[in-house]
Amino acid sequence: MTMRRRLPLFVALAAAFSAGIFSARWMPAAEAQADVPLVPTIIHVGQLSDDDLSAARPGVDLRSRTYVNKPGATVAVQSGNVFKHYHRDADEIQFIVEGSGSFWLGDKQQQIGPGDLIIIPKGTAHAGSMATTGRFKAIAIKTPPQAADDTHRLD
Numbered sequence: 001m002t003m004r005r006r007l008p009l010f011v012a013l014a015a016a017f018s019a020g021i022f023s024a025r026w027m028p029a030a031e032a033q034a035d036v037p038l039v040p041t042i043i044h045v046g047q048l049s050d051d052d053l054s055a056a057r058p059g060v061d062l063r064s065r066t067y068v069n070k071p072g073a074t075v076a077v078q079s080g081n082v083f084k085h086y087h088r089d090a091d092e093i094q095f096i097v098e099g100s101g102s103f104w105l106g107d108k109q110q111q112i113g114p115g116d117l118i119i120i121p122k123g124t125a126h127a128g129s130m131a132t133t134g135r136f137k138a139i140a141i142k143t144p145p146q147a148a149d150d151t152h153r154l155d
Contacts, residue, residue: 050079073143084128084154090146092120099136104128
């Protein structure tokens with residue numbers, strides 16, 4: 001390749017590299033997740049009461065407490081019912097510990113109970129849960145960690 005042909009290629013590569021460096025200043029940074037060191041712990045999920053989780057919020061029948069918050073995933077214990085919604089950017093896995101009743105997954109309402117493992121790919125409608133026996137208590141794993149604004153309500 002002659003120097004005459006190489007020059008436009010080098011100029012284009014230099015321009016693309018420079019644009020990438022400077023665009024980082026204009027683009028919002030990704031939400032940082034706390035990388036809290038893990039401590040060897042045993043959590044007796046069945047013995048947790050709602051008071052051991054988050055405080056009740058007006059109009060929301062869901063309490064939650066995050067026990068693991070790492071850059072790759074979060075692990076929380078949740079109790080209660082939640083409106084039908086989806087997460088655009090986070091996959092979710094729920095393991096039902098207590099409670100039986102109905103649960104929306106995609107376009108189907110299904111019966112769930114203790115011992116059920118629910119796989120919820122990002123973008124999938126879920127919850128709209130209605131416990132018929134006790135309250136739902138679940139272990140919820142979200143990967144990557146769910147951003148604060150990534151719960152999109154469906155009616």
